[in-house]
Amino acid sequence: MRRSSKSRLTPKQLSHFPSDTLFDKIARAVCRAGVLPAKELFEAWEVARRVRRKYRGGRIVDLAGGHGLLAHLMLVLDDRSPEAFVVDTALPPSARALAAVMVDTWPRLQGRIHLVAAAIEAFEVTPDDLVVSVHACGTLTDRVIDKAVQAGARLAVLPCCHDLKLSDTGGLEGWIAGPLAIDVVRAARLADNGYTVMTRTIPADITPHNRLLLAHPRKMMP
Ligand SMILES: C[S@@+](CC[C@H](N)C(=O)[O-])C[C@H]1O[C@@H](n2cnc3c(N)ncnc32)[C@H](O)[C@@H]1O
Numbered sequence: 589m590r591r592s593s594k595s596r597l598t599p600k601q602l603s604h605f606p607s608d609t610l611f612d613k614i615a616r617a618v619c620r621a622g623v624l625p626a627k628e629l630f631e632a633w634e635v636a637r638r639v640r641r642k643y644r645g646g647r648i649v650d651l652a653g654g655h656g657l658l659a660h661l662m663l664v665l666d667d668r669s670p671e672a673f674v675v676d677t678a679l680p681p682s683a684r685a686l687a688a689v690m691v692d693t694w695p696r697l698q699g700r701i702h703l704v705a706a707a708i709e710a711f712e713v714t715p716d717d718l719v720v721s722v723h724a725c726g727t728l729t730d731r732v733i734d735k736a737v738q739a740g741a742r743l744a745v746l747p748c749c750h751d752l753k754l755s756d757t758g759g760l761e762g763w764i765a766g767p768l769a770i771d772v773v774r775a776a777r778l779a780d781n782g783y784t785v786m787t788r789t790i791p792a793d794i795t796p797h798n799r800l801l802l803a804h805p806r807k808m809m810p
Contacts, residue, residue: 591794593626601626613693614661621689623682624655627794631746634790635722635800636661639744642786642802646718646742648672651708651732655682656701658722660690663697669718671700675711679703708732713739715805720744723797726751733774737781742804746790747771748797771799778803 589604597619605615611633618629636658645668650659653674663669674683683703691697704711708731713719719736721729721744729747736743750767758776760769775785783803790798 589626591626591630591791595626596622597624597626597629598622610664614664617689617693618657618686621682621686623685624657628655628657630794631722631790632657632661634794635720635744635746636665638788638790638800639718639720639802640665643718643742643744643804645669646716647714649711649713649717649719649741650674651711651719651721651735652676652724652728653683653721655680655686656703657686657690658720659701660687660694660697662718662720663700664690664694667696671702673702673704673711675704675706675708677705677707679705708735711735713741715740717741718744722746723748723795725749727754730755730774733778736803737778737783740805740808742802742808743778743783744800744802745774746797746800747774748795768799771801775801775803782806 602619605612618624644666648659648662648669653676656674659672659674713735719741721732724732726749729745750770752766755770756773757769758773778785784806786802788800792798
């Protein structure tokens with residue numbers, strides 16, 4: 589199966605994920621939900637496992653969370669997080685369908701995942717939160733970063749759709765590609781704000797928008 593596939597996973601694809609691994613169990617749940625493209629499964633999984641290698645616990649705040657799979661995976665991978673919020677102005681119908689199947693598969697998630705139809709600006713982030721955001725388009729990623737920094741919260745973003753006119757390239761686009769310049773400036777801005785920055789990528793065969801930026805306040809243990 590192509591991991592970048594935009595075709596929906598449905599019960600017909602269950603046979604692709606036969607093993608006892610956690611990933612296959614998650615994939616089978618996504619197939620049963622029948623609402624998500626394959627790419628979203630692989631993307632959320634690769635982000636969640638990298639973030640959890642560094643950041644444990646904390647209330648999960650998935651900003652511009654869309655279908656919300658990432659929020660669910662963050663709790664599946666670390667039960668120390670008490671709850672997760674998926675915040676999105678236009679929660680897609682897939683969010684409820686997916687949440688129902690995930691809770692059915694992991695009953696311990698019952699009542700711990702909250703789908704919030706709101707702009708990220710309206711959601712209060714606290715210092716103990718772990719803010720995550722996958723593919724918040726263009727300057728929305730900048731606003732996600734700002735929200736985490738204002739609260740002093742840990743952060744993990746996978747940016748996309750870089751806006752060369754509106755986001756800060758730091759004048760670096762003469763040396764490096766504009767989208768990379770924007771992400772470099774984002775990392776530098778986090779460091780200027782007292783954050784320790786870690787840079788990762790997820791496999792490029794899933795998405796070309798694969799730079800993962802993790803950051804936590806320097807005074808805080810990761
Ligand atoms: C490209 S989608 C990414 C969704 C999801 N994170 C994913 O990985 O599939 C961007 C999402 O941002 C949401 N969005 C746009 N502006 C927003 C805002 N100001 N506050 C919250 N969500 C917003 C959209 O409704 C959309 O679901």
